[in-house]
Amino acid sequence: MRNHPRSLKAIIAFAAVGALALTACGGPAPTTSGSDTPPPAEPVTLEFWDMAWGPADTYPAAAQKLIDKFEAENSGIKINYTNKSWDNWYQTFAQAVGSDSAPDVSTGGGFQPFGLQQDADAILPLNDLISQWQADGTAADFTEGMLDYYKDAQGNYLSIPWATDIRVWFYRSDVLEKAGIEVPTTWKDFAKACDAVHKSDKNIYGVADGGTPHWTFQQGISFGAGMFDKDGNAAITSPKELEALNFIASMGEGGTGCINPTATTISQDEAIELFNQGKAAFVQDSPSIAPRLSEESLKAVKVLPPLANDDGQKLGLYFVNGIMGYKATKYPAEVMKFISFWSENGRDLFLGGASGVSPRKTIDSDPMFDSAPLYRESVAAWGAPVGQPLFALAPNGSAALNTIDGDSTMQDLERALFSGKNVDEAAKVAQDKVQGFVDEGK
């Protein structure tokens, strides 16, 4: 076969000129953010990892529909959508960042932006977007304090909240009526009610719990304490926090035994099922509990009004879930545009079964939520100002919270409370570990 050096040289020359031309056309990414960003000069593809916020048969389809809408309105930006399972979520993102294969944008764990930023400087600050929203009035659409939730110690906005997960206590009126017990109004009455329910029928428990240590998180806050002090240091062995831990333990195996003994091994879904079957009087879950209850149960299940502590305070807990960008992205402006769109159009995700409460007033006031059983009552009762963030007394969130959210320290503590272990010893172990997480971030 003969070579054709002239044509080969021509091809190489053409390719080189073409490459130079494309580079010249590209130019630097625009620095403005949000919806007024001009369309990109070259096609952009963003990797978007979204968590499984709703049922597998409805939520991913709703999310994809929203993405199709974004792409139709923003020619030149394509979104590669991946719906991620919650299994090993911490590891998924940690390893992605550690191996430089993080997506451009993702939703994720409640404290994930703090963790990935503090540990690896991986999160794209959204300050420009926030500034724009403050200028054009969009910021006022968020419930008070919500936008500042993801503000770190350096003043950077690490994420935009798109859903809040309020911890709500529910009760079964049929179980309480059968046991002849009034609906409690204080935490002391709550413990007595649980004990009375279990004494009246050994097969029915006061509380059904399982899976996550959310009750332990919440109880300290409800007693006016919390895991952290006002300086952001661990405070699990503070007097009020210990009081809260002892409160839970008093209902466990070492006390009245009115918490289901399987709480140490079952999942949250299994705990809800126990409650659904009428085998427990109280359960803690989100405002979106209704789809997991039978029609029969829904007739009896009510929202427990917030309970007062000894100081008369009524306090609860909420988590926030956000959407965040990553510093390694080549397209920060497009990422912010997408985040802005996702936040603005979140209604479609809730229609698709996403659990949680929108932090945006225009979305949450939508009449479609009025017909969701137990939803409005839950939010009204246990949302802010009753609901507090997990970092409660501390000035802001931190990477320690992300570690706590992923590892088993607090779950081990809760299991110790349920199974009658020494509370002071278990609290000390947790205190030392959590303080270690805090110190790592300093």
Added chain:
Amino acid sequence: MAKKDAKAISASDMQTRRDRWLSLNLALPSIFLLGVAQLYPLVQGILYSFQRGKTTNPSQAWVGFDKYGALFKDPDFWNAVRFSIIFAIGGVILSYLLGLGLALLLSQDIPMRTMLRVGFIVPWVIPPIVGMTAWRWMMQDENGAVNQMLSWFGVDTIFFFNDPTWTAVAAIVVKAWRSFPFMLVSLMATLQSLDPVLDEAAAIDGAGKWKTFWNVTFPQMLPMSSILWVLMTIWSVNDYETPYLLTNNSPNARNLMIFSFDEAIYRDLGTGSAAAVVTLIVLGILAYFMLKLQKKADELS
């Protein structure tokens, strides 16, 4: 004639060398890939154990043996060591005894022997998540099958996963359930390879069944048994699934694998890697001594 023979031998030698060279060349890509896939993570893990870092940001700084020092001071590490030892020893003994007993039984001519042989393999083939979930449901509360059966004998409900001792018992029983089929298959193959003449000779000399088994059959099974003990101990120490899935990551059932993983992923990559390296060294020493034991047993039998 000698010259012709020498030529023939030389040609044969050449052919052998060519065959060996071809075999090596054909195997080299696989050896290379396996080496990379196994050696690289091993070396990287060892290097991580001498560095400060997290999963999001590994290799931050060299800290010498600091991570090993921190590891040996960590009470959670020693709890994991203790549980690993109990879990491994208990699991090996129980699965071996079960496997041996069933192997001896199925070596006899009993009704439905083939069906039983197939049936006993089932625990081996059930996916771990299915098996462990089923066992957890059977054991975790008063309505589970295990507590129901215990109640027939007047035994009060045992909440297996709320107490460290009972959690260990549950984990060992389930481990034995998962592992005995492997013991059974291996020991049955061993029994079938033994010369029946020795047993017959012992019977003729008046030895009873137990004496025959203990003095004639079992010594012949020792070499294979030693290998099984070594393998099963290594597999038990490395078993992440059984304790994790059975107890939903209970602190009462955290072995060295779970400890290493949790530590490396969530807290400190260096300390987690150090734990994995220590485990590797211990298992390596164990394997060496057990192989020496096997050699001795070989000589004896």
